[in-house]
Every structure is written in structure tokens, then in C-alpha cells.
Amino acid sequence: MKTRICKGSLDFYSGLLLSCIAAIAVWFILDLRIGTPRSMGPGFFPLAIAIVLGAMGLFLLLRGLVVRGADAEDLHLRPLAFVLLSMGAFAVLIDRAGLIVAVLAQIAIAIFASRETKLRESVIFGAVLATFCALVFVRLLGVPVRVLPW
Amino acid sequence: MVEVLSLLGHGFAVAATPENLLFCLFGALIGTLIGVLPGLGPVATISLLLPATFALEPVTAIIMLSGIFYGAQYGGSTTAILVNIPGESTSVVTAIDGYKLAQAGRAGDALAIAAIGSFLAGVFGSIVVAFAGPSLARLAREFQSPDYFSLMVLGLIAAIVLAKGSVFRAVAMIFLGLLLGMIGMDVNTGASRMTFGLIELSDGISFVAIALGLFGIAEVIQNLEGSLARIVNRSKIERIWPSWDVLKSARGAVMRGTLLGTVFGFLPGGGATVASFSAYALEKRLAKDPSRFGHGAIEGVAGPEAANNSAAQTSFVPLLTMGLPTSATMALMIGALTMHGIAPGPMVITRQPELFWGLIASMFIGNLMLIVINLPMVGLWVRLLAVPYRLLFLIILVISSIGIYSVSNSPFDIYLAIAFGLLGYVLRKLDCEPAPLLMGFILGPMMEENFRRSMIISRGDPLVFFQRPFSLTLILISVVLLVTVALPAIKRKREEVFSEEE
Numbered sequence: 001m002k003t004r005i006c007k008g009s010l011d012f013y014s015g016l017l018l019s020c021i022a023a024i025a026v027w028f029i030l031d032l033r034i035g036t037p038r039s040m041g042p043g044f045f046p047l048a049i050a051i052v053l054g055a056m057g058l059f060l061l062l063r064g065l066v067v068r069g070a071d072a073e074d075l076h077l078r079p080l081a082f083v084l085l086s087m088g089a090f091a092v093l094i095d096r097a098g099l100i101v102a103v104l105a106q107i108a109i110a111i112f113a114s115r116e117t118k119l120r121e122s123v124i125f126g127a128v129l130a131t132f133c134a135l136v137f138v139r140l141l142g143v144p145v146r147v148l149p150w
Numbered sequence: 151m152v153e154v155l156s157l158l159g160h161g162f163a164v165a166a167t168p169e170n171l172l173f174c175l176f177g178a179l180i181g182t183l184i185g186v187l188p189g190l191g192p193v194a195t196i197s198l199l200l201p202a203t204f205a206l207e208p209v210t211a212i213i214m215l216s217g218i219f220y221g222a223q224y225g226g227s228t229t230a231i232l233v234n235i236p237g238e239s240t241s242v243v244t245a246i247d248g249y250k251l252a253q254a255g256r257a258g259d260a261l262a263i264a265a266i267g268s269f270l271a272g273v274f275g276s277i278v279v280a281f282a283g284p285s286l287a288r289l290a291r292e293f294q295s296p297d298y299f300s301l302m303v304l305g306l307i308a309a310i311v312l313a314k315g316s317v318f319r320a321v322a323m324i325f326l327g328l329l330l331g332m333i334g335m336d337v338n339t340g341a342s343r344m345t346f347g348l349i350e351l352s353d354g355i356s357f358v359a360i361a362l363g364l365f366g367i368a369e370v371i372q373n374l375e376g377s378l379a380r381i382v383n384r385s386k387i388e389r390i391w392p393s394w395d396v397l398k399s400a401r402g403a404v405m406r407g408t409l410l411g412t413v414f415g416f417l418p419g420g421g422a423t424v425a426s427f428s429a430y431a432l433e434k435r436l437a438k439d440p441s442r443f444g445h446g447a448i449e450g451v452a453g454p455e456a457a458n459n460s461a462a463q464t465s466f467v468p469l470l471t472m473g474l475p476t477s478a479t480m481a482l483m484i485g486a487l488t489m490h491g492i493a494p495g496p497m498v499i500t501r502q503p504e505l506f507w508g509l510i511a512s513m514f515i516g517n518l519m520l521i522v523i524n525l526p527m528v529g530l531w532v533r534l535l536a537v538p539y540r541l542l543f544l545i546i547l548v549i550s551s552i553g554i555y556s557v558s559n560s561p562f563d564i565y566l567a568i569a570f571g572l573l574g575y576v577l578r579k580l581d582c583e584p585a586p587l588l589m590g591f592i593l594g595p596m597m598e599e600n601f602r603r604s605m606i607i608s609r610g611d612p613l614v615f616f617q618r619p620f621s622l623t624l625i626l627i628s629v630v631l632l633v634t635v636a637l638p639a640i641k642r643k644r645e646e647v648f649s650e651e652e
Contacts, residue, residue, distance in 0.1 A: 038610030079374035
């Protein structure tokens with residue numbers, strides 16, 4: 001049984017997320033000149049927006065604490081983690097090891113995102129996809145990137 | 151009239167060059183493809199292909215991208231009818247009666263009526279664009295900064311109307327988008343804002359990264375949550391050409407749907423999805439025997455399909471004449487035009503006539519291509535559904551990564567896309583729609599610029615937005631729209647419409 005800190009976790013978490021983003025934004029905006037409506041500085045418009053966003057976030061947060069409401073759905077960590085990790089692997093490898101290695105590494109990680117992956121099928125499919133990408137993107141469309149690590 | 155025709159003739163000369171024809175066909179094919187495949191929408195696809203259009207002429211690029219957009223409306227209906235999987239949100243209502251018709255062995259009738267209805271509606275919509283465009287642009291040429299600011303406000307309110315779920319959350323998403331749009335160098339002073347000291351962010355967040363993260367990647371993660379198995383029910387297609395009786399019974403519905411869609415396309419917040427829902431509701435109300443609906447009424451296919459396609463065409467009018475996007479896809483088109491150095495607005499028609507008229511002419515050609523692509527080749531598209539999602543998502547991820555990388559040839563944008571994929575997934579879980587966020591992100595910088603200019607003109611007096619007649623009208627329309635959406639009665643109706651979609 002989960003301990004409940006709030007009555008409507010959907011509102012609570014959305015509010016928390018939005019007010020945190022707004023707070024970070026305000027922190028960075030305060031370095032800029034704000035100015036007056038008559039002569040606005042670079043910080044004026046962003047600050048106004050961040051304040052409205054923060055206020056809306058706080059409202060949702062408080063409503064989530066006080067008013068009984070819908071609960072947030074759980075995050076599915078498995079697809080989330082493997083999909084994002086696979087993109088990260090691609091980003092790290094693309095300049096260092098070339099397109100083929102980056103694509104193969106991405107696929108090798110991404111297949112764990114799905115419970116229905118079949119290993120042999122994925123291996124063949126990954127090889128085909130990597131070759132296809134090298135041909136289409138580098139040969140045909142001329143994306144300036146190394147194909148192989150050497 | 152004569153003038154429009156001669157300009158249109160000029161447009162056909164532009165659209166009929168071998169290169170433009172080829173890319174129009176590409177667009178139509180890709181559009182049909184993503185229309186057929188669920189889990190890959192036009193927003194993600196267009197942002198994915200944007201980098202690939204860099205090398206093309208602006209006209210060619212925009213012809214292809216719009217082909218993807220209206221092509222998706224055709225493709226979405228095919229799978230809606232044959233396998234009860236609406237490929238796009240615009241063909242959700244088509245599935246209701248279309249699939250019943252297919253089960254009753256009348257798939258050919260439904261497909262043909264959907265394609266013919268879409269074609270006629272598309273052609274009619276394009277004609278309306280040709281005639282309404284120039285006069286609206288003439289009007290919009292009188293616009294000044296305060297008017298533009300109010301126009302952007304209207305555009306953003308439109309995003310709320312389109313979003314399902316709570317109005318409050320949609321407004322919050324717009325503000326989040328506006329804030330993200332502010333990141334980067336300030337155009338007036340050159341100060342870098344909220345860049346966290348990262349040089350890569352000084353030009354702002356790449357909108358390919360944000361669009362693909364929020365829509366493409368977040369959607370993949372969400373689709374991978376549940377079971378991926380899809381039941382593909384193969385209904386046999388007897389013949390593809392409908393009988394005279396069927397054509398006659400669908401005739402009225404096609405005409406009404408076309409007109410309805412044409413009007414809805416113009417309206418901010420209208421758009422193709424709302425148009426198709428409204429057309430279905432209209433047909434059901436007008437029918438002598440409403441109980442047939444839901445059990446295979448051909449009008450239930452004809453009306454919505456015509457409506458979504460004519461709306462898809464006419465939604466280009468506010469975009470090209472005023473720079474006002476009426477949906478997230480149209481907001482992407484703004485991004486695409488800007489990337490090619492074209493500022494969407496009333497000047498497009500006079501300064502870039504080949505772009506405006508070439509695009510309209512390509513819509514006629516593209517619609518003709520689509521009917522050929524869709525009717526005789528329907529079997530091929532259905533077979534594509536056999537590609538299991540466990541392989542499809544790998545293709546989406548790999549191509550997204552390469553696409554984002556190729557925008558600036560640096561991995562930085564991929565890291566951004568990862569962050570926005572995470573944000574997009576979390577927001578979906580929190581019942582927050584990403585579409586208003588994207589609209590805010592794209593309109594934000596333009597909005598700020600016009601706001602600041604207005605404030606300089608008025609010496610800091612915010613009343614300037616209520617003193618100019620254009621601006622006042624636009625603000626009033628926005629207020630009416632916002633109040634209407636928030637009214638309890640309309641709210642309930644809206645929830646009904648969107649819950650049918652689930």
C-alpha cells in the first residue's frame with residue numbers, strides 16, 4: 001500500500017513539474033535586464049510567462065493536495081529507459097565510431113524496450129536496417145557522417 | 151477570376167516540373183504510408199523529413215511536406231475501414247461505419263467512396279484556397295504589430311480547442327511552450343537567455359528535436375507499454391468501383407462534408423479532426439433512419455472523409471496569408487518555411503507567387519495521385535500492416551536519430567530530443583497534451599517580437615491591443631472561443647467527442 005501525500009496525484013505531480021520548471025526559468029531570467037513595459041529588457045517577456053506558468057503550477061499542486069481527483073498513471077520504466085538509452089548510445093557513437101556501429105548499438109539496446117522481441121529476427125533486421133541507412137542517408141542524401149569506424 | 155486562373159496556370163507550370171512532380175509523389179506516398187501505419191503521425195513524420203528538405207528548393211520542400219499532410223488523411227481511412235485501426239485521428243469516425251461495411255463484404259464500396267469523396271473535397275478545398283487566399287492576404291497586409299500579437303493569441307487559443315482533456319492544462323502547456331521558445335539569443339539585445347551556458351542553445355532549441363522528442367519518441371515509449379499484437383482481420387475486397395446506387399446515396403454526404411470541412415479548415419481550432427467529427431454528427435442528424443449509423447451507413451464514411459480532406463486543404467489559407475497556424479502540423483509548416491528563409495504572412499502571395507500558386511496547383515495534382523495510389527494499390531498498403539510494431543519502432547528510432555543528427559551534424563540535438571522524449575512521456579502520463587506546447591513554442595518568438603514592437607509604438611500602454619479594430623476583433627474572437635470551450639455544456643460535448651476517439 002502506497003502512502004498518500006496527496007488526494008489527486010495527477011494534479012499534484014503536474015503542478016510540481018510545472019512549478020519546478022518555472023522556478024528554474026525564473027532563476028536564470030533574473031540574470032537578465034527586466035526593464036519596464038515602456039522599455040522592455042530581454043528578461044521582461046520570459047519573466048512574465050514564467051510567473052504565469054509558476055502560478056498555474058502552484059494552483060495544480062495545491063488542488064492536488066486538497067481536492068480529491070484522478071491519480072497519475074505509473075510510468076513504464078522499461079520502455080522509457082531502453083528507448084532513451086538507445087538514443088543516447090547513438091548520440092555518443094555517431095561521431096566516434098560512425099553510422100553503422102551507432103545504428104547497431106542503438107538497436108542492440110532498443111530491442112530490450114519491448115517484451116516481444118525475438119532475438120534472431122532482431123539481429124538480421126538490425127543488420128539490414130544499418131546497411132539501408134548507410135546507403136540511403138550517406139550515399140543518397142549525402143549526410144556528412146562516417147559510415148565505418150575506420 | 152481571370153486573374154486567379156492565369157496565376158493558377160502559372161502555378162501548374164511550377165508544380166509540373168519533373169522535380170516537383172516527383173517530390174509531390176514522394177509526399178503523397180509517404181503520407182499514405184504513415185496514414186496506414188498507426189503510431190506514426192504527420193507531426194512526427196514532417197519534423198523527421200524536414201532536414202532532408204534542406205537541399206531542395208523551398209517550393210519543392212513545401213509541396214512534399216503538404217503532400218505528406220493531406221496524403222495521411224487518405225491513408226488513415228484505408229486502415230480504418232479494412233481493419234478498424236484508424237491510422238490518424240481524423241479517420242476515427244470513419245472506422246465506425248467503414249469497418250462495419252467491410253465486415254458486411256462491402257469494403258470496396260467504402261474504400262471507393264472514401265477515396266472519391268476525399269478527392270472531390272480536396273479539389274474543392276484547393277479551389278477555395280486559390281480564390282480566398284489573395285483577398286485574405288490583402289486584408290492581412292494592413293496588419294501591424296498589435297494585430298499580429300492578437301492573431302498569435304487567437305492561434306494559441308485554437309490550440310486549446312484542439313486539445314483533449316482539461317482546458318486549464320492545455321493553457322499551462324501553451325505557457326510552457328512559450329517559455330521554451332524564449333530560450334536562446336534575444337533578437338533585440340543579443341543577450342543569451344536561459345541557455346544554461348550552453349553555446350549550442352544560443353540559436354534556441356532545434357524544433358526538429360523538440361517535435362520529434364515530444365511526438366515521435368514519447369509516442370514510441372507509450373506504444374511499447376502494452377501488448378504489441380494487432381489483430382489484422384483481412385476482409386476481402388470484391389470490387390473497387392462502387393455501384394451507381396451507392397454513389398447516389400453518398401452524393402449528398404460528400405457535398406455536405408466538403409462544405410463543412412472547407413469552413414472548419416479556415417477556423418482556428420477547427421482543423422481536420424474536428425471537421426470529420428462534425429460531419430459525422432451532421433449526417434447522423436440529417437439521416438431519415440439514424441439507427442443505421444454505427445451499422446454500416448455509407449454516409450458515415452462519405453461525410454467525414456470529405457470533411458477531413460477539404461479542411462486539410464483550406465487550413466493552408468490562414469497559414470499562408472496571415473502566418474497563423476491552425477494546428478500543430480501547420481505550426482510545423484511555419485517552421486519549415488522559416489528554415490527556408492520565407493516568413494509566412496501576407497507577403498508570401500506577392501513576393502513568392504511561385505510558392506503560393508505552385509503549392510495550390512500541386513494540391514490538385516497530389517489529390518489526383520492519391521486516388522491512384524490508394525484505390526488500385528490498396529492491397530499493398532494493407533499488407534504493410536503486417537509489419538509488426540516490434541520491428542517498426544526500431545525503424546522509427548533509428549531514422550529519428552539520424553534525422554535529428556543531420557539537422558546540424560552534431561549529437562547535441564539528439565540529447566535534446568532525449569530530454570524532450572522524457573518530458574513528452576511524463577506529460578502524457580500527467581494528462582497534458584504536447585500539441586499546445588509545440589504551438590506555443592513555435593509562436594512564442596513571433597509573439598514576443600510583436601508584443602515588444604507594439605509596446606514601443608504605444609510607449610508602454612497595453613491598451614493598444616484594444617484600440618486597433620483588427621486587433622480588438624481578434625481579441626474578442628479569442629475571448630469568445632475561450633469562454634465557449636470552458637462553458638460546462640460545451641465542455642461535456644467536447645469530452646464526448648474526444649472520448650469517442652479513445
